[in-house]
Structure formats: C-alpha cells, structure tokens
Amino acid sequence: MMKRVGIVGAGAMGLAAAYHALKEGHEVEVFEADTVPGGMAAHFDFGGLSIERFYHFVCKSDEPTFALLDELNIGNKMLWVDTKMGYYIDGKLYRWGDPIALLKFPLMSLSQKFRYGLAAYRQTKQKNFDHLENMNAKDWIVRDFGKKTYDLMWKRLLELKFFEYTDNISAAWIATRVKRIGNSRKSMLQETLGFIEGGSQTLIDALVKEIKAKGGQIHLGQKVTEITSQNGKINGIRVGDHNRSFDHIISTAPIPLISKIVPGLHKAEKEAYDAINNVGCVCVIVKLKQKITDNFWLNINDKRIDVPGIIEFSNLRPIDNHIVYVPYYMPTTHHKFSKSDDYFETEVRQYLKFIKPSLTDDDFIEIKIGRLKYSQPVCEPGFANKLPPIQTTIEGLQIADTCYYYPEDRGISESVKLGKQMVEAINTPLKGEAKN
Numbered sequence: 001m002m003k004r005v006g007i008v009g010a011g012a013m014g015l016a017a018a019y020h021a022l023k024e025g026h027e028v029e030v031f032e033a034d035t036v037p038g039g040m041a042a043h044f045d046f047g048g049l050s051i052e053r054f055y056h057f058v059c060k061s062d063e064p065t066f067a068l069l070d071e072l073n074i075g076n077k078m079l080w081v082d083t084k085m086g087y088y089i090d091g092k093l094y095r096w097g098d099p100i101a102l103l104k105f106p107l108m109s110l111s112q113k114f115r116y117g118l119a120a121y122r123q124t125k126q127k128n129f130d131h132l133e134n135m136n137a138k139d140w141i142v143r144d145f146g147k148k149t150y151d152l153m154w155k156r157l158l159e160l161k162f163f164e165y166t167d168n169i170s171a172a173w174i175a176t177r178v179k180r181i182g183n184s185r186k187s188m189l190q191e192t193l194g195f196i197e198g199g200s201q202t203l204i205d206a207l208v209k210e211i212k213a214k215g216g217q218i219h220l221g222q223k224v225t226e227i228t229s230q231n232g233k234i235n236g237i238r239v240g241d242h243n244r245s246f247d248h249i250i251s252t253a254p255i256p257l258i259s260k261i262v263p264g265l266h267k268a269e270k271e272a273y274d275a276i277n278n279v280g281c282v283c284v285i286v287k288l289k290q291k292i293t294d295n296f297w298l299n300i301n302d303k304r305i306d307v308p309g310i311i312e313f314s315n316l317r318p319i320d321n322h323i324v325y326v327p328y329y330m331p332t333t334h335h336k337f338s339k340s341d342d343y344f345e346t347e348v349r350q351y352l353k354f355i356k357p358s359l360t361d362d363d364f365i366e367i368k369i370g371r372l373k374y375s376q377p378v379c380e381p382g383f384a385n386k387l388p389p390i391q392t393t394i395e396g397l398q399i400a401d402t403c404y405y406y407p408e409d410r411g412i413s414e415s416v417k418l419g420k421q422m423v424e425a426i427n428t429p430l431k432g433e434a435k436n
Contacts, residue, residue: 002026003426006237006244008224009252011039012200012412013400015207016068016419017250022214024423029244030216031237033223037208040375041200041412046323046368047287050201053370054283055311055325057296058194059184062413064420065203069196072206077197081316082190083296087153088355090302093293098189112149119144123175124182129407132171134381140171156301157308161329162279165378173379176407193296195317200412227251227397229264234396248396250422254278254374255401264394272388276403280332281375282339284348287365288322291315292356305351321365324352332373341369376410377403391425398422 005021007014010032021028036042043050058065058078069075085097095101102113122144132140137158141150158166186192196202211218219239226238227249236245253261256278259270292298296316299309311325326348330337345367353359380386383406390400400422405414 001427003247004245005029005426006031006246006249007252008227008237008249009039010034010037010218010220011252012041012204012207012415013419014039014250014252015204015211016416017252017423018211018216018218018419019207019214020420020423021250021426022211022216024426026248026423026426028211028216029246030211030218031222031224031239032218032220035221037218037220038201038204040372040410041204041415043199043201043204044368044370046285047366049287049319049321049323050199051285051313051319051323052200053285054281054327054372054375055313056195056200056412057316058196058413059180060192060194061180061183062194062411064417065413068416069203072203072210074196074202074206077202078194079197080192080194082186083193083316084294085191086293086295086298088298088300088302088305089152091304091354093298093355096299097191100189107152108149112146116145116149120178120182123179126175126179129172129175129179132175133384133407135171136167136381137169137171137174138167140175152301153299157299160306160308161376162378163331163334165277165279165331165380168378168380170379170381170383170407172407173383173409177409180408193316199317203412224253224261227262227264229262229394229397232264232393232395234394246396248426249398250419251397251399252401252419253399255377255399255403256374258399262392262394262397262399266393269388269392272386273399276386277331277378278374279329279376279378280337281372282328282330282337282344283370283372284326284328284344285368285370286324286326286348286352287367288324288352288359289363289365290356290359291322292324292352292359298355300355302354304354306347307351310352310355326351329376337371344369374401377401377406379403379406383407390422398425 003026005026005028007018007030010030018028018030040054044053087094087096222239228236234249236243255273255276258273313323390398402410408414
C-alpha cells in the first residue's frame with residue numbers, strides 16, 4: 001500500500017531510507033536542516049579538493065555498501081588499498097597491526113605478545129560478542145590482554161575519547177569494532193581498506209539523483225521543529241510555521257533531540273532517549289606538503305598530545321597533497337569543546353611537529369575545523385537493552401540514529417542497512433518492536 005513517507009535527516013541513513021521507500025512505491029519527502037545532503041558523509045571544498053568533513057573508510061565486511069553501490073550502478077567506484085597502522089608512544093613511532101610488528105614490538109614481553117596475539121586472533125573468529133554485552137571494555141581488555149597491555153595500548157586512547165565515561169564503555173561495542181577492522185585484510189600480514197572513488201560524495205550524489213528521478217523531494221535548509229501526532233498516531237512534520245501531513249515518518253535526527261521534537265511520546269520513552277549520552281567532536285583537517293607517516297591510522301600514547309590518534313587519509317585515498325584528520329572527541333561540556341578554531345589550529349600544528357620533527361610552518365597549506373555536538377554515542381554495558389524500540393508507541397513513527405548501529409560503530413554500511421530495514425517495517429513492523 002502506497003503511503004506518504006516523511007524522512008527527517010538527509011544523512012546516509014535518511015537518503016537510503018528515501019531511496020528504498022520510493023522503490024516500494026511510496027511518496028517520499030526528506031527534510032534536512034543543513035544546506036547540503038550527506039550528514040557526516042557530506043563533503044566540503046578544501047582549497048579545490050572535495051573531501052569528507054569527517055573521514056570515512058570501507059571494510060571488507062561492509063556488504064550493504066557494496067549492494068547499494070551495485071544497485072546505483074557505481075559498484076566500479078569501490079577501490080581497495082593496502083593500509084598500515086602505527087603507534088606513537090612517548091615520542092617514538094612503532095609499526096603495528098600484524099604478527100611481525102607484534103613480535104618486533106619492544107615494549108611488551110614475550111608472554112604479553114603471545115597473550116595479545118591469541119586474544120586478537122580469537123576476536124576475529126567470534127560470531128558475535130553477546131557474552132560481553134554486560135561487561136565494560138576496561139575489565140574485558142585487562143582480563144583477555146592483561147593490565148600492562150591495557151595501560152600501554154588502550155587506557156589513554158579511551159580516556160581521550162570518552163573522558164568521564166571511560167570505565168563505562170561496552171566491551172561488546174569495542175570488540176565488534178576491533179573485529180571489523182581485524183577482518184578487513186587480504187592476508188594475515190596485510191590490512192586492506194576501501195574508499196569510494198571521489199569520496200563519500202559519489203554515493204550521496206548517486207542517491208540524491210535516484211531519489212529525484214523517482215519523484216522524491218529533498219528539502220535542504222529545512223529544520224524540523226516538531227514531529228506531530230494525534231491520538232497515538234503520526235500526522236505530520238512541522239518546519240517553522242508549516243505542517244506537512246504524512247502517513248509514516250522515519251526520523252534519523254540525533255537521539256538527544258528527540259524528546260523535544262516529538263512531544264507526543266510517552267514520558268518513559270522521552271526519558272529513555274534523554275538517558276543516552278553522546279560525545280562531541282572537533283575535527284581538524286590539515287593539508288600538508290609532506291606526509292606525516294606511512295600509516296592510515298596512527299594511535300597515540302604521549303602525554304604531550306591530547307588526542308588518541310590521527311588519520312592520514314591520503315594514505316588511503318590518493319590525493320595530490322597530504323591530508324590528515326585530527327579528531328578531538330570529548331563531551332560538549334568539556335572546557336576544550338568551546339575553544340576557538342585558532343586554539344585547535346595552533347595545538348594541532350604543534351602535535352604534528354612532535355610526530356614529524358622535520359615539518360615546518362611552510363609545509364602547512366591549509367587547515368579546516370569542523371564541529372559536531374553529537375558525534376559518538378556512549379555505548380555502555382547493556383546498551384542493547386537501553387535503546388528504545390525503533391518503532392515507537394506512536395503509530396507510524398520510527399526513530400533511529402547512529403546509536404542503533406550497536407554493537408557496530410558508525411559507518412555508511414550500517415546507515416544504508418538500517419535505512420532499508422526501516423522501510424521494510426513500514427508495512428511489516430520489525431520483530432519485537434513496540435506496537436500500540
């Protein structure tokens with residue numbers, strides 16, 4: 001049965017939902033507060049280079065991404081690169097990420113290396129991590145890898161991403177993330193990651209084109225102020241003073257906004273949404289004349305550097321200059337989050353010079369800084385049971401954001417997968433979801 005479907009948010013999830021809803025014969029309108037589609041996958045003009053505001057990569061297991069690319073006839077845009085990982089610890093750079101690097105790593109004893117290798121191997125072979133669902137990451141890492149390994153390889157990374165939440169992060173979430181990366185390899189010795197030729201914008205543009213070709217509408221610069229309902233049933237989306245009527249609504253807006261924009265929800269539902277914490281991100285993107293390292297990712301444990309790592313994106317996607325992402329994750333209540341762009345630019349210049357002493361001011365071509373208030377959900381032990389059902393108690397309203405990728409982390413693959421699932425549930429509610 002054809003329905004009028006309203007979608008809040010034109011990120012990858014919202015656009016995927018719109019695309020699949022149109023394929024099912026529904027009428028679709030998408031509302032996006034930003035002036036461009038794409039959400040976290042959107043690009044910006046970086047001195048003539050079109051690049052993501054927040055870095056993205058593809059793993060070998062990201063089947064929903066591959067399926068969508070093929071549907072959009074851009075499967076040939078998926079490219080693969082042999083990548084490397086490193087650790088920068090107390091002023092020294094170490095190779096990491098394969099058995100040989102582990103054996104040569106000088107900061108672990110032989111018994112620590114054996115324990116690490118065995119635990120890492122077991123992770124990649126686990127079907128799921130349900131047995132870790134109610135355990136915190138610190139306790140799990142200490143149990144399986146050892147306290148010394150946790151302190152050396154994990155402690156500072158977690159503290160610089162989650163701050164006061166550090167000791168309350170789901171072990172299942174961390175383990176699933178590590179497994180995804182660990183299995184994206186062409187051999188035991190070689191990590192392989194992917195990117196879409198032209199960046200994530202290639203996929204976003206293809207989705208937008210198909211949505212419009214199928215009669216869908218995308219309203220940019222249109223902030224949804226309320227999702228309205230009456231007698232327990234959805235009836236519309238309000239933008240400013242205007243209300244648009246819909247039979248079904250899919251909201252991909254950040255969960256911290258939900259209790260305010262959906263006043264018709266039950267009190268218990270609102271409290272459940274409000275109980276989910278997020279950390280923000282200040283992402284500093286640097287264009288350089290010379291590379292920092294040969295690594296795509298560089299984890300950092302150095303008291304002089306207050307970020308958990310850097311991503312040298314040009315070691316994945318070939319670019320004329322060298323592009324480095326330096327993400328500062330932190331709760332928005334942290335005193336640093338409101339610091340000026342100049343503050344972060346000065347600090348990042350210093351950090352990169354620590355890592356690459358030959359770097360000079362002349363090597364810095366351009367720096368761009370982006371901010372997100374809701375960048376990363378804080379996935380606590382037992383997070384699966386903390387999430388409200390996607391199908392709300394309001395008939396015709398589904399709500400999800402990146403929290404609902406759990407135990408997977410944020411990624412385009414999970415976005416397109418969940419977008420499709422919510423469309424399938426328009427006529428057939430998701431198993432176990434709430435009903436009136």
